[in-house]
Amino acid sequence: xxxxRCDFFSEALELSTSMTVILPQETTHQIGMTGKVGGGEPPxxxxxxxxxxxxxxxxxxxxxxxxxxxxxVAVVMPQVQRSFYSDxxxxxxxxxxxxxxxxxxxxxxxxVSQRPEDTYVAGLSMGxxxxxxxxxxxxxxxxxxxxxxxxxxxxxxxxxxxxxxxxSKVFGPNDITGSDDDLFALLERxxxxxxxxxxxxxxxxxxxxGNEKFIDAAKGKGVxxxxxxxxxxxxxxxWDEKIQDVLRWMLADA
Numbered sequence: 001x002x003x004x005r006c007d008f009f010s011e012a013l014e015l016s017t018s019m020t021v022i023l024p025q026e027t028t029h030q031i032g033m034t035g036k037v038g039g040g041e042p043p044x045x046x047x048x049x050x051x052x053x054x055x056x057x058x059x060x061x062x063x064x065x066x067x068x069x070x071x072x073v074a075v076v077m078p079q080v081q082r083s084f085y086s087d088x089x090x091x092x093x094x095x096x097x098x099x100x101x102x103x104x105x106x107x108x109x110x111x112v113s114q115r116p117e118d119t120y121v122a123g124l125s126m127g128x129x130x131x132x133x134x135x136x137x138x139x140x141x142x143x144x145x146x147x148x149x150x151x152x153x154x155x156x157x158x159x160x161x162x163x164x165x166x167x168s169k170v171f172g173p174n175d176i177t178g179s180d181d182d183l184f185a186l187l188e189r190x191x192x193x194x195x196x197x198x199x200x201x202x203x204x205x206x207x208x209x210g211n212e213k214f215i216d217a218a219k220g221k222g223v224x225x226x227x228x229x230x231x232x233x234x235x236x237x238x239w240d241e242k243i244q245d246v247l248r249w250m251l252a253d254a
Contacts, residue, residue: 001025001035001069005056008105012097019102020055022065022075023110036072041113044074044106045250048085048123048130051151051166055079062240071251073120074112078102082166084154085130086181089172098130099138120250122146122198124239125207129154129183132214135195136186146198146246148239153210155182187217197225198249200242202232 002023010017024042027035047064049057055077058064068075083094107114119142123131128150135145151157155177158167171181178185197218201211208229218225226249232238 001065003059003065006109010097010101012101013092013094015092017097018055018079020059020077021106021110022068022077023112024069024072024074027069033066033069035069038072041111041118042072042074043118043120043251044076044112045247046102046119046121046131046134047075047077048121048127049077049079050123050125050127051082058243061236062243064243067244067247071247073247073251074110076102076106076112080130082126082170084126084151084167084170084181085133086170088170090169099134103141116141117143120144120146122148122243122246122250123150124148125234126151128152128199132183132197133181133186135197136183136190137180139190139194142195144196144198144250146250147200147211148242148246149201149205149207149234150199150211150214151207152183152199152214155184156210183214184217187214187221187223190221190223194223197223198246199225199227200245201229202234202238203229204231204233206234 002025004021006021007018024037025035026037047058058077080094085094085098087093087095121131121134121142128147129152131145132147135142158171158176176182199211201208215227
């Protein structure tokens with residue numbers, strides 16, 4: 001694998017920012033790891049970070065580079081601060097950045113597939129919310145999306161005062177129920193064509209109620225959702241294990 005830290009200027013954010021990128025590389029003599037490259041442009045996974053982290057965190061807390069090496073998939077890990085992958089009311093346009101500018105820039109800078117059937121998104125916590133928001137608002141872009149311990153019921157968290165300061169800075173003081181930032185409203189308005197969805201959350205996680213609610217809503221809508229609630233809390237030891245399950249599930253038909 002080739003590992004790059006890419007510093008660049010974002011027109012949407014009007015500032016310099018970073019992304020960490022893993023690119024497939026064919027290797028046969030590397031001890032302990034074999035790299036794979038397919039015949040065409042490689043599929044790409046946009047892997048999103050959580051509230052307290054940045055674009056380097058998946059590399060620092062998991063073995064994601066080793067996990068994807070034999071799969072021949074590129075991984076793009078952007079940095080979005082504490083934005084909840086949204087255009088902030090009193091801040092920067094992170095939704096525009098993540099949904100429009102970033103994929104266009106990735107395709108200009110790197111040789112990766114632009115085909116929807118080769119494009120995936122996943123994330124943890126705040127990034128799980130971001131992954132599902134991308135999948136539900138831009139279903140034509142993705143083959144599959146996954147959330148680990150996602151902050152999925154963001155409207156309820158906002159209303160109940162959880163993470164009030166952070167959410168108010170992003171969304172403002174008004175109720176976001178029914179808006180394009182509300183995953184449940186997006187799910188209700190969704191058409192028949194949606195990416196495959198995967199959800200995992202620990203039963204000891206404070207966000208589990210929102211995940212249970214999303215599972216019920218997806219079932220009511222007839223959405224193709226693979227879900228698991230099992231022992232675990234909001235911790236990297238579970239996310240390191242579950243991202244491996246996500247990769248197997250995502251690329252099962254690739």
